[in-house]
Amino acid sequence: MEMTINKQQVDERTAQAADFAAMLYSGVMTAEEEQALASWLEQSAESRAEYESMLDVWHSTGALSSRLDELGEEVSEKRPPVKPRQRWLPVALAASVLFGVAVAWQGWFVGESSVPESQLAIYQTSTGENRAVTLGDGSLVILNTNTRLLVDYSENQRRVTLNWGEAYFEVTADPNRPFLVDTEGKAVTVLGTRFNVQKAGFALKVAVVEGLVAVHRAENKMTPTTEAVDIKPGQPIPVEGTAGKYRLGAGVMATFTGNMGSSSARITSEEISQSDNFPDWRFGRIRFMNRTLQEVVKELNRYTTKKILIEDSRVMDVKVSGVFKLNAIDAALKRFEQALPLRVVEYPDRIVITGLD
Template structure:
């Protein structure tokens, strides 16, 4: 039993003793009823105190135990007024009232705590929510949360987020992004929203990805991903690029035999001044490497040295071209 529970039980025992006393006043009974109605734990503690009191009374009535206990010397005591027997009825009524109120409270939706989180271009951020869920927000991301007594709802407005979901079986964890809803089943997963296209990748555990209208859904296994377009149409389930998925939360862009066009698009999400391909034939150039997400200059230098590209700052963009031969 923890400290708080022990305090509840001690308080309940004190109330029971006071209510048994002929000197208990109406004000004290009213205070007891307020205490009882304040918490379900108070009700449970008082019922347990009554149960223990009844057990003790039955033991006192046991003939064998009575014979084994020496008869105490009785001393005169001052007379007291007879105890009122109306208190059990009041107690029963207060218990019914408290349980009814608590039951009603459990049926109400309760307050919902809302919050918004955002990152600027080039920024990543980690947020730990009240349930222990850890969110890693990628660059240019906007997220809204709404946590209630029975629900945990997150909306991805734009960007990319990695979720490491805290355990709370009583409150399902759901992420809404455009036409998609992702329901967590104890997982680490990532959701990317660009416009109204959504990409969901599962690192560990399980998630169900469904359309908002519930007309279609797919369950992902670890290492899988799926895309959902603005009309709620699912792509086929594909393999998740785990090195890349594990890299960006650390600030790294991990590419393995990927198109240069994809690397440029990814790096541009972190930079105020974009990279642009001056020669369309460069789009399919195969690139591998680990690049710091917020270090555009390092990437340009690597492309110049390793792939022989040229780069020119044209004011509004850095243009990549094949180096002249």
């Protein structure tokens, strides 16, 4: 009896995750539906994991790759065609999400291109733009808004320099050629497969979805056997006497500031399943859980050329929870007026938020 109940609970959770994802990708998700989604995600780590897992599967389908080719026709026609990644997906599930995926990414993804196996190349996105690049070894990189990436592949090493911005990586294993992400001072050596890196001012933010990565000073070299400090959420993280070498496993997100290996270093960590900072931008959306309006506006301004301004100090700390579609930020902000004591006024070049008189 217990096994039947557990299986039923899992099936119901999977079905609910599919329903919410379909609502999100339909492009017509209401404020009530967004609130219901936020509440459901807060119920349990299992619900959030199921939802993220399903979105990740949808992201990897051939249907999405085909849609990206259409959206990026102008870019990709000058480059060799990219072979989409093939992964198993039940036929019924695939059929149910094709339309929603196409709608969700329209106007957000620029296109997908490829890099030969040995080449120096630069890729850059503007504000509000998102781009997928397949590297010569089959690794996938997705550049977020306002990001610049230098790819330097050689016979002995795969080096990517993140000059600014944010990128998500799915790295193909190659024990003979290490994969290194350099952020000009701090570096990430890939010991696993899927992770996200953001260079935010003087801070480096790393989130590991699958596998293992090492974070260290750029001048150091790391291998799977190199001694390093394992970062685990909820446990103290030493900063001195570590030689500036750390490891992160799947499900861990960490922020690094200061000079790694010295007393000036600051490192914080949390579980991805408990965070609203997980890199949802890959799916054309961003979510917040009980964040201040000031924090929300700062993050949203990364994705829009029409800047959002708070012109009333009284509302800076108003708490906000919700899911924003990155191709409809203006509309989402207008809904603030329905749920919060705010007034949102849109001008041709900016959006102004104030409190109610």
